Every structure is written in structure tokens, then in C-alpha cells.
Amino acid sequence: MRTRVPIIALALMGTLVVMFVLLSAESNDRINQPVNHQVGITKEGLNVRPTIRRAKVRTRASVNSAALINIPRLRLRVKIGSNLAKGPAWWPVTGRPGGGDTVAVAGHRTTYTRPFYWLERLRPGDSIYIRWQGRVHAYRTSGRRILSAKNLHIADARGHELLLLSACTPRGSARQRIVVYAWPEAQGTR
Secondary structure: OOOHHHHHHHHHHHHHHHHHHHHHHHHHHHHOOOEEEEEEEEOOEEEEEEEEOOOOOOOHHHHOOOEEEEEHHHOEEEEEEOOHHHOOEEOOOOOOOOOOOEEEEEOOOOOOOOOOOOHHHOOOOOEEEEEEOOEEEEEEEEEEEEEEOOOOOOOOOOOOOEEEEEEEEOOOOOOEEEEEEEEEOOOOOO
């Protein structure tokens, strides 16, 4: 009998905690919605009607929405998507421009739309622009490296924003990767 009482008490406490969390989350949803009051003057007097608007929620579609990359030296201006067969694509699980993380974009050199065919022509100091969610993020190339295709940690987080453009090299081979590194210019947008 002694061991049953603490177990029942703990079960009741747990139930109360879960109910409190669920109820407070429901009430917070109503609190966080912006309220606009429409005010009108009628013959009867002042008329105030509150209207509630739903807040914008970032969906997967908005996070993975198409971006535009512009590399003046290569005369390249194409969309960045999520399918390499259709052009440059974001690396999965990497950051996006302006987020402070490693931003990685891959593209083919000889197949499909071959957007990065001339990637080796980029020099330190060249500009790269990415339009992402209505803002233009400017980068300056700092260099490039040829790495083994077995190196799976090219786009690991570094604790700061860095743009990586990668493609297979030499042309026609998947043996290695050419990786171009670029730093954000200014934190402001253009």
C-alpha cells in the first residue's frame, strides 16, 4: 500500500503538468497573433471591431524556395534549386545566405545544364551574388581547392558564414571536386 500512493501521486502530477503545457500552448497561440482594430464612426457612435490575422509561418517550401546566383566573371545567372539535374542545387543540411552558416551550392560541369563548366576561372576577389528570399547577398571569392571526392566534410559548419561552390573535376570525371570559397562582403544587403 505504501508504494502505490507515491506512484499514483506521481501519475497525477504528470497528468497535471501535461494538461498545463497543452493549455498554455493553446492560449499562447492566441496571444501571439497580431490584432488590428478597425475603427469606424457610425451614427450610433464609435465602432471598434478587432480582427485577428494569422502570422506568417515559414514552411519547407519557403525555406527551400528558388534562389538566383549571379557570377559576373562567368556570365552566369541561374536559379539555385534542390535538383542537380535542373541546375545548381543547395547542398542538403547546409545554411542559406545571411544565416551565418556554411552555404554550399553544387553544380555540374559537363552534364545537364553544366552551370559550373568554367568554375576554375574564378579568381580571388571576384564577386558572387545570391538573391535569396528577396535580398541580394554579395560574396567575394577568396580561393579554390581541388579535393578528393571521398572528402564528405567539405561543407561542415565553421562557425561563420562562408559560400562554397563545388563541382566535379577534371571535366568528365567524378574523381575529385573543385571547391571555390567566398566570404560575405558586408552584412548589409544590396
